[in-house]
Amino acid sequence: MPPFVTGEMMTAIAMTEPGTGSDLAGMRTTARLSADGTHYVLNGAKTFITGGVLADRVIVCARPAQPTPEDLRAGITLLIVDTTSEGYAVGRKLDKLGLKTSDTAELSFSDVRVPVEDRLGEEGKAFSYLGQNLPQERLGIAVGAYAQAAAAVEFAKGYVREREIFGKPVASFGKPVASFQNTKFVLADCKADVDALQAVVGRALDAHDAGELSAADAASAKLFTTERAAVVIDKCLQLHGVYGYMMEYPIARLYADTRVSRIYGGTSEVMRSIVAKSMGL
Ligand SMILES: Cc1cc2nc3c(=O)[nH]c(=O)nc-3n(C[C@H](O)[C@H](O)[C@H](O)COP(=O)(O)OP(=O)(O)OC[C@H]3O[C@@H](n4cnc5c(N)ncnc54)[C@H](O)[C@@H]3O)c2cc1C
Numbered sequence: 001m002p003p004f005v006t007g008e009m010m011t012a013i014a015m016t017e018p019g020t021g022s023d024l025a026g027m028r029t030t031a032r033l034s035a036d037g038t039h040y041v042l043n044g045a046k047t048f049i050t051g052g053v054l055a056d057r058v059i060v061c062a063r064p065a066q067p068t069p070e071d072l073r074a075g076i077t078l079l080i081v082d083t084t085s086e087g088y089a090v091g092r093k094l095d096k097l098g099l100k101t102s103d104t105a106e107l108s109f110s111d112v113r114v115p116v117e118d119r120l121g122e123e124g125k126a127f128s129y130l131g132q133n134l135p136q137e138r139l140g141i142a143v144g145a146y147a148q149a150a151a152a153v154e155f156a157k158g159y160v161r162e163r164e165i166f167g168k169p170v171a172s173f174g175k176p177v178a179s180f181q182n183t184k185f186v187l188a189d190c191k192a193d194v195d196a197l198q199a200v201v202g203r204a205l206d207a208h209d210a211g212e213l214s215a216a217d218a219a220s221a222k223l224f225t226t227e228r229a230a231v232v233i234d235k236c237l238q239l240h241g242v243y244g245y246m247m248e249y250p251i252a253r254l255y256a257d258t259r260v261s262r263i264y265g266g267t268s269e270v271m272r273s274i275v276a277k278s279m280g281l
Contacts, residue, residue, distance in 0.1 A: 004057075012055040014046035014107055015130070021048075022270050024061070024130075025072035029109065031062035031079055033116075040064065040079060040119070042087075042112040048264075052105025053093050055083055060109070061126050073127045078120035087112040098256030134266065135218030139204050141265045142218075142225040146197040148258050149229035153190045155251045156236035159243070160187070183239060190232045197225050216278030223271035226261040233258055 003009035020026040029044025042062055052058065058081045065075040081088060091106030121129055160177035177183050204221040207213040237244035237251050244251050262268045 009056045010051055010054045011057050011059070012049050012051040013059045014049045014052070015061045016046060016048045018045060018047050022267055024127075025067070025076075027061060027063065027076065029060065029062040031060075031064050031077060031114065033064055034113075037116065039116060040114045042079065042081065042109040042114055044109050045091075046107045047091075047105075048094065049105050049107055050102055052107050053090055053103040057082060058107065059120060060107075061130075064123055075124045076126040077123045078126045078129060079114045080118040080120055081109070081112060081114055082118075085112045085114070096260075098253070098259060131215065135213050135215050136208065137265050138218040138222040138271075139208055139213060141261050142204060142221040143201050145222075145225035145229035145258065145261050146194070146201045148254055148261075149190070149197055149225075149232040150194045152229075152233040152236040152251060152254055153187060153194055155249075155254070156187060156190070156239045159240050159249075159251075163243070177239060177241075186235050186239060190235055193228055193232050197228055200224055214278070216275055219266070219271040219274035219278075222261075222265065223268055223275065226258075227268060229258060230262065 004011060015024055015027070017027050017029060020028070027044075029042065029046065031040040031042050033040055040062075042060065044062065046052075046060065049055075049058070060079050060081050061076055062079055063075050064077055068074050083090075087110040089108045089110070091108060094104045094106065096104055157178075160183050163177065200221050204213060204217060207217055233251070233255055237255050240249060240251055243249050244255075246252055266274075
């Protein structure tokens with residue numbers, strides 16, 4: 001734990017597999033316990049793993065036993081895998097649309113020996129551990145979406161007021177873009193959206209602080225903030241005209257970076273399923 005906490009040790013968590021994303025219970029990576037009970041033998045592959053290229057230790061979800069037809073989640077276990085172990089390999093560093101500052105990798109395990117002491121928690125409890133912690137991850141993504149939407153409005157406000165080409169305001173009729181009623185209305189709508197996002201995130205943070213953030217609350221916060229932030233960021237990019245499409249402008253990078261927030265940490269469709277279930281539907 002000490003080097004993990006100080007940041008000297010890089011870590012990653014590997015759940016997703018080439019054939020298993022939203023439906024984690026379908027994972028195939030196996031972790032067979034050795035006959036003498038001293039270690040697991042890990043075989044399989046993971047993909048889209050954040051920090052996978054640089055990680056020193058990876059928490060891998062694997063199956064010591066085959067699932068039962070009644071419970072596909074049965075047996076899934078968390079193992080802390082040393083990335084210098086024999087049989088551990090990092091595949092491609094994947095080329096993403098955005099989030100260029102974080103690496104995303106393919107991993108493979110071929111008879112990797114993992115000491116039983118490096119099992120995280122009890123065997124077969126992975127889903128329960130993940131279930132307890134995914135709401136916090138989703139809250140983090142919701143906070144990020146709010147912050148990105150707020151930043152987009154600031155970028156757009158700055159652009160429409162100040163952007164000049166050859167010393168002249170950018171828009172026709174010698175007026176800055178900010179002077180058009182449409183610009184004011186669009187930015188006013190965006191500001192109202194950011195206020196709503198802040199309220200949703202604030203409520204979820206309060207619930208988290210009180211230890212009361214339910215899976216459905218976190219899913220609802222992630223769903224609303226990421227979907228709404230996408231609309232705000234798109235509108236703010238539009239106000240930049242073609243400059244919004246150029247990576248040298250921060251709004252372009254924000255547009256690319258924010259797209260994944262509706263996919264990772266559980267897709268918007270999965271968030272809707274969680275919320276609907278909590279409504280008894
Ligand atoms: C940048 C990035 C970083 C990531 N980091 C990690 C990481 O560190 N560790 C890790 O384990 N994973 C990571 N992932 C993987 C991520 O968690 C998965 O991509 C995500 O869970 C979705 O899985 P999938 O892409 O296989 O989509 P799929 O499950 O194949 O879904 C495809 C489409 O079907 C929809 N769908 C699926 N099931 C249902 C359903 N029941 N009802 C309705 N619609 C449904 C989805 O919403 C989606 O629109 C990362 C992904 C990205 C892009």
